[in-house]
Amino acid sequence: AQSVTQLGSHVSVSEGALVLLRCNYSSSVPPYLFWYVQYPNQGLQLLLKYTTGATLVKGINGFEAEFKKSETSFHLTKPSAHMSDAAEYFCAVSDFANFGNEKLTFGTGTRLTIIP
Amino acid sequence: EAGVVQSPRYKIIEKKQPVAFWCNPISGHNTLYWYRQNLGQGPELLIRYENEEAVDDSQLPKDRFSAERLKGVDSTLKIQPAELGDSAVYLCASSPGGGPRGGELFFGEGSRLTVL
Numbered sequence: 001a002q003s004v005t006q007l008g009s010h011v012s013v014s015e016g017a018l019v020l021l022r023c024n025y026s027s028s029v030p031p032y033l034f035w036y037v038q039y040p041n042q043g044l045q046l047l048l049k050y051t052t053g054a055t056l057v058k059g060i061n062g063f064e065a066e067f068k069k070s071e072t073s074f075h076l077t078k079p080s081a082h083m084s085d086a087a088e089y090f091c092a093v094s095d096f097a098n099f100g101n102e103k104l105t106f107g108t109g110t111r112l113t114i115i116p
Numbered sequence: 117e118a119g120v121v122q123s124p125r126y127k128i129i130e131k132k133q134p135v136a137f138w139c140n141p142i143s144g145h146n147t148l149y150w151y152r153q154n155l156g157q158g159p160e161l162l163i164r165y166e167n168e169e170a171v172d173d174s175q176l177p178k179d180r181f182s183a184e185r186l187k188g189v190d191s192t193l194k195i196q197p198a199e200l201g202d203s204a205v206y207l208c209a210s211s212p213g214g215g216p217r218g219g220e221l222f223f224g225e226g227s228r229l230t231v232l
Contacts, residue, residue, distance in 0.1 A: 009156075036223075043120070043207060043223030044159070090158050103172060104221060106158030 002027040002093045006107035014115045019063075019078040021110045023091030026072065032094040033074040034104065035065055039087045047089075050074065061085070086114045118142065120224035122208050128230045134196035137227040141189070141210030148185060149221065150193050151207040159207055165191065195229075203231045 007022040025031055032051050036044040048059025055067040061084075065076045074091060088111050092104040121140040129135050141148050146167050151159035162181065164172040167188040176183065180199070185191040195202055205228045209221040 041225070043209075043225045044221075045223070046220055049220065092158075103161060103164060106160070108156070108158050 002031060002095055002105050004091045004093050004105065004107040006089075006091050006110050008110055009108065010111045010113065012113040012115055013081045015083055016080050019076070019081045019085065019112065021076040021089050021091075021112065023065075023074045023076065023107060024072050025074060025091070025093045027093055027095065029095060033065075033067060034092040034094070035059065035063070035074075035076050036090045036092060036106075037087050038090065038109075044090065047076070081112075081114050083114050083116065086112055088112075120208055120210055120222050122206075122224035122227050124227055125225065126228050126230075128232065129198055131200055131231050132197040134194065135198055135229060136195075137193045137206050137208075137229075139191045139193070139208030139224060141191075141208070142212075142222055145210035145212050145222070146188070147211040148191050149207075149209040149211070150183060150191070151209065153205040153207055153226070155204070162193070162206075198229070198231045200231050203229055205229070 003026045005024045013019055034049045035047040037047050038044045047063050048057050050057050050067045058064045063078045065074050067074050088109045090109045091107040094104050123138050148165040150162040152162050153159045161175055163176045163183050165185045168185050181195055183193045205226040207223055207226045209223045211221050
């Protein structure tokens with residue numbers, strides 16, 4: 001069974017500062033990894049995903065994440081935070097071995113607060 | 117392209133009452149999911165449909181929860197009777213299937229249930 005652990009349920013950064021949200025995964029097979037964002041009272045929206053190939057993936061709104069197999073990590077970063085980035089962020093993993101079985105297992109989320 | 121539509125957005129009921137949630141997925145998406153999101157937690161899968169077949173309902177509390185997707189399009193999730201612990205946001209998502217879009221779930225805005 002796969003799982004993800006998000007370190008830090010709350011992260012605060014100043015506007016313009018680096019955003020770093022941490023995610024570690026556990027999977028017995030090569031994983032598909034995802035970051036989703038949830039704004040208040042809205043559903044989840046895909047930020048970016050890693051399947052195969054390039055380990056540094058770029059997503060929407062200037063976010064990117066790097067898959068590091070040796071560290072079983074998929075941390076999310078953005079060079080310069082914007083007020084509009086304030087939201088809840090969820091890391092998720094899918095079982096690659098069951099390609100087409102798009103069952104996602106989510107982490108508990110990290111709430112990002114941007115300080116003006 | 118219309119997104120995933122859910123209703124109602126909010127529902128407040130007394131415990132032991134029944135409640136139903138409706139979801140209309142994105143046109144052409146064969147895979148439909150119901151997730152439950154407790155306060156401060158990540159979404160947890162309740163049931164997944166491929167067309168009209170429930171292919172993963174292992175996390176659905178079958179004593180009080182039921183779901184259907186009769187024509188392989190829209191779906192209904194029912195709770196009867198509701199308990200205090202069922203208070204949560206119920207998220208519906210759909211997916212276009214495997215291939216390059218594998219793992220990309222599209223979420224509705226959710227139905228927030230409060231059980232008093």
